[in-house]
Amino acid sequence: MATNPAPETDDVFEMEEPRPIGLDTSYGFWLTTEEEWVVQCTEEMSCVTAILEVEEGRFLVEIGDDHDPDEAWHWIRTLLEEERRPDNPDIWEEAMRWIL
Numbered sequence: 001m002a003t004n005p006a007p008e009t010d011d012v013f014e015m016e017e018p019r020p021i022g023l024d025t026s027y028g029f030w031l032t033t034e035e036e037w038v039v040q041c042t043e044e045m046s047c048v049t050a051i052l053e054v055e056e057g058r059f060l061v062e063i064g065d066d067h068d069p070d071e072a073w074h075w076i077r078t079l080l081e082e083e084r085r086p087d088n089p090d091i092w093e094e095a096m097r098w099i100l
Helices: 036-043 069-084 089-099
Strands: 013-015 027-033 048-055 058-063
Touching: 013 069, 027 036, 027 069, 036 048, 036 058, 036 069, 058 069
Parallel strands: none
Antiparallel strands: 013 027, 027 058, 048 058
16 A cells, blocks of 8 residues: 655645734744745745744744634645745746747
């Protein structure tokens, strides 16, 4: 019986599901990563109000009260996974323009 391999993001970051743990907001989630780009990318998202590093590589990410916490969490995860992709979508977009 074959087992499914772990998602490729597991070695770069982990995101716990959002829950009522925000300090200045209603919801937040735990982000674990050693990669600085993951933190920077997350910090720049409009739904994130604050990121607090509580210990080495473990961050409390607060979601703004004007955003649905589940939708924001999924959006953040999707964007981080897209950033993680090894292929460069700009190359493919340029190729499609050239072909069409």
